[in-house]
Amino acid sequence: MVAFISKRLLLFIPTLFGVSVIVFLMLQMVPGDPVNTIVPADATEEERMQVTRELGLDKPIYVQFIYWLVHMFQGDMGTSIIKRLPVSELLLPAVGNTLLLAAASAVVSFGLGLAIGVYSAYRPKSWAASLFNVLGLAGIGMPNFWAALILIGIFSVSLGWLPSSGMQSIGGGGLLDTFRHLILPTIAASLTTLGVMTRMVRSTIAGLLQQDFVFALQAKGAPAGKVLRHVLKNGMPTILTVAGLQFGYLIGGSVLVETVFAWPGIGQLIYQAIGQRDFPIVQSGVLVVAVAFVLINLAVDSLHAVLDPRVRHS
Template sequence: MLNFLLRRIVYMIPTLLGVSFVVFMLIQIVPGNPVDALLPPEASQEAKENMIRDLGLDRPLLLQYMNWLGKVVQGDFGQSIIKKYSINELMGEALANSMLLALASSLFSFFFAVLLGVYAAYRPNSWVASLGNMLAICGISVPNFWGGLILMGVFGIMLGWLPPMGMTSMGGGGFLDVLAHLVLPAVAAGMVTLGTMTRMVRSNVYELLNQEFVLTLRAKGARPITILLHVMKNATPPILTVAGLQFGNLLGGSVLVETVFSWPGLGHLIYQGITQRDYPIIQAGILVISIFFVVLNIIVDALHALIDPKVQRV
């Protein structure tokens, strides 16, 4: 098991180096630069050139990348060009908020996906199965930001049941206030995951229910709960794999949801960095998301190996 994990960790290093290089270069070649956001439109060309030189943007790209990577390896993401704050501080608070949103979305989507998927596999002609199919199709088809706007309009504005925007009310209201603000963005962000996971759980469980070992268990008079436990044990590895990837998507793919609901998370911070051409924030944000993706994959692989030891030989 230890050798298996060490191999996965070694593979992680070139992956993250490649991601950091590609992200850094792509951002640099995109038209526009932070100087346009820092200086007024009527600023002289000389002033723009001086600012570019002060920011170090006139150096060769490879040298800029090596300098940036050297600081990142030491745990220093630098300073925001626009906000003039340490990116480590900005990222810390934003990442905590995004983790809260991703965990809430995961709990919502994974719980109902497993519940609906398993029931639909056992009762494929029931109204619950039809409801699961409808939610799955809607979740996959409707963009999460559009679903967020609908939820905000109905439950936040028309009915007034839940706060439509922000993370806390004016002055703050404690845990219950944060929880109330969390409901709508968590549901909006989790709809795509709910649709994907429901279809996957249903198809895996339905296929396993028709396997010979299930027929043997039934022939021996095994209780339904015993059969379900055996089925879920065999269905867990693919479900874990998809769940890990979906959690990574919830953490890094909720940029528009966080923007729509003004949720002060990592996605919202990256969006602000993109609009303002704040290179250090964009680079740091995407790199942190990539790290979480890779770490989640390692965790999922480790859990998969514990459930199925044959995986350790791969």
């Protein structure tokens, strides 16, 4: 098992390096100059050159990349160009808020997706299964930011039941207040994942129900609960693989949801930094998301290897 995990870790190193290179080069192609966001419009050329040298933007691109990468390995994410604060102080709280939203969305989408998918596999001709199929397709096809706007319009503007933005009310309101602010972003972020999980679980369980071991269990008179446990045990590796990918999507793909709801997560932080040309925040933020995605996949692969020992020898 240790050898299996070590091999996966070695494979993730080039992945993270490739992500860092792509992000760095793409930011160099973004229109605009970060110096313009710092110096006033009437600044002299000497003042502009001084700020450029202080930011290290006068050096060749490959030198800037190596300098940034070395400091990242040392735990130094740099300093925000706009806020003049260490990037780590800005990212860590945002990462925690994003993980909270992603975890809540995962509980909703994975739990409901598993329950609905199993029911639809056992009752494929029922009206409920047909309804769930339509809703699943709608969840996959509807952009999450559009769903967020609809939820705000209904539950915040029209009904006034739930807050429309932020993580807490002005002055703070404790855990219950945070929970109320979390409801709408969770629903909006989980719709796509719920649709994917529902359809994947349904197809996986439906295929397993046609296997010989299920007919053998039924012929022996095994109760329905025991049959279901055997089916879930055989289908869990596939389900976990997709669930791991979807959890990574919930972490990195909720940028627009966080922006619409003004949720102070890493997605909103990166979105604001892109508009302000605050490159250190964007580079470090995207790399943190990539590391989180890699670690999630490592955890899923390890759990998959535990459930199916054949994976460890593949």
